[in-house]
Amino acid sequence: MVTFSAPVRCPCPHSAPLALFVISCLLLALASAGCGHKAPKPPPHIALPGKKKAGSSGKIPATQRPYVVKGVTYVPIPSAKGYRERGVASWYGEPFHGRHTSNGEIYNMYGDTAAHKTLPMGTILLVRNLDNGRSSVVRINDRGPFVRERIIDLSYTKARELGVVARGTARVEIVALEEAGERPQASMAASPGPAPPSRPQAPAATRPQPRKSPVPDFDRGNFFVQVGAFEHLEEARTRARSFARLGRDVVIQQYPAAGMNLYRVLVFASHSLREARKYEAHMRESGYRYTLLLAR
Structure with missing residues (x-):
C-alpha cells in the first residue's frame, strides 16, 4: 500500500534567498559563455591596423613622389621658392632625343629644358656658368643627372649657349626664378637674346602720359x-x-x-x-x- 504525504518544508529560514542566489549565478554564467567569442572594442582614439582615416588619401602628382635610382632614394621638394644651388652642370642629347621625359613630354635636345633631381616640374631656372659668366634660362621637365656632384642636365641648345658642350661639364649656379604653375611679374631672366625686330607689327607706341583721372575700363x-x-x-x-x-x-x-x-x-x-x-x-x-x- 502506497501512501502519499505532504512535502516536507525546510525549516531553514534562509533557503529561499539561497535558491535565488544560485539561480542568478547560473544565469550569469550562461550569459558569459554565450558572448565569450566577442573581442572587446578598442578605445576610440586607437585606430585598428589596416584601416585609413577618411580623407587621408590625398593624391600626390607622380613627379612629386619619392623615387629610387641605383639604390638611392630621391625626394622631390614641394616648392622652388628661393632655391639656389651651386654645382656641376652636364648636358644630354642625341641618345635621348625624341624619348619621353619624366613629366611625359617628348625630349627635344634643341629646346630650352633641363633635368633636375628634386625641383618641381615646370620650375624656371636662371643658370649661370661660373667659368665664363654666361647665363641662360631653362625649364625643368625631367629628372637627373644621376651622377655625383652634378646638379643639372641641360639640353644641347642650352649647353651650347652656356659654353658647356665642348667640355661636357661646367661649374654653374642655378637660381629659381619662377615656381611651377606660377608666373610672377618679376620672375623671368634671360641671356642676351635675338636682336629686336626692325619692323614691329604693333602700331608705333607713343610716350606714356600720366592719367589725369581713373578710367573705368580694364583695357x-x-x-x-x-x-x-x-x-x-x-x-x-x-x-x-x-x-x-x-x-x-x-x-x-x-x-x-x-x-x-x-x-x-x-x-x-x-x-x-x-x-x-x-x-x-x-x-x-x-x-x-x-x-x-x-x-x-
Missing part, C-alpha cells in the same frame, strides 16, 4: 613688355638701347629675385591692353620666348 593703362632681365646693369642698358634706337620707350627697373638683384628691361607697348598683348605675341614670335606683360 586702358600703361602696359610694358619685359624683354629681358640681367645680373649686370650694363647688359640691361645694352638691351635697352637696342629698343630705344627703334623709337620705343624703355625702362630699366631693379628688383630682387631669390636673394640677388636683377635688372629687367621693360619696353612700353601700348595704353591698350589688347594692343599690348599683340605686341607681346609679336616679341615672342621674334625670339623673345620669356617676355612678360606688365602694367605700371
Whole structure:
C-alpha cells in the first residue's frame, strides 16, 4: 500500500534567498559563455591596423613622389621658392632625343629644358656658368643627372649657349626664378637674346602720359613688355638701347629675385591692353620666348 504525504518544508529560514542566489549565478554564467567569442572594442582614439582615416588619401602628382635610382632614394621638394644651388652642370642629347621625359613630354635636345633631381616640374631656372659668366634660362621637365656632384642636365641648345658642350661639364649656379604653375611679374631672366625686330607689327607706341583721372575700363593703362632681365646693369642698358634706337620707350627697373638683384628691361607697348598683348605675341614670335606683360 502506497501512501502519499505532504512535502516536507525546510525549516531553514534562509533557503529561499539561497535558491535565488544560485539561480542568478547560473544565469550569469550562461550569459558569459554565450558572448565569450566577442573581442572587446578598442578605445576610440586607437585606430585598428589596416584601416585609413577618411580623407587621408590625398593624391600626390607622380613627379612629386619619392623615387629610387641605383639604390638611392630621391625626394622631390614641394616648392622652388628661393632655391639656389651651386654645382656641376652636364648636358644630354642625341641618345635621348625624341624619348619621353619624366613629366611625359617628348625630349627635344634643341629646346630650352633641363633635368633636375628634386625641383618641381615646370620650375624656371636662371643658370649661370661660373667659368665664363654666361647665363641662360631653362625649364625643368625631367629628372637627373644621376651622377655625383652634378646638379643639372641641360639640353644641347642650352649647353651650347652656356659654353658647356665642348667640355661636357661646367661649374654653374642655378637660381629659381619662377615656381611651377606660377608666373610672377618679376620672375623671368634671360641671356642676351635675338636682336629686336626692325619692323614691329604693333602700331608705333607713343610716350606714356600720366592719367589725369581713373578710367573705368580694364583695357586702358600703361602696359610694358619685359624683354629681358640681367645680373649686370650694363647688359640691361645694352638691351635697352637696342629698343630705344627703334623709337620705343624703355625702362630699366631693379628688383630682387631669390636673394640677388636683377635688372629687367621693360619696353612700353601700348595704353591698350589688347594692343599690348599683340605686341607681346609679336616679341615672342621674334625670339623673345620669356617676355612678360606688365602694367605700371
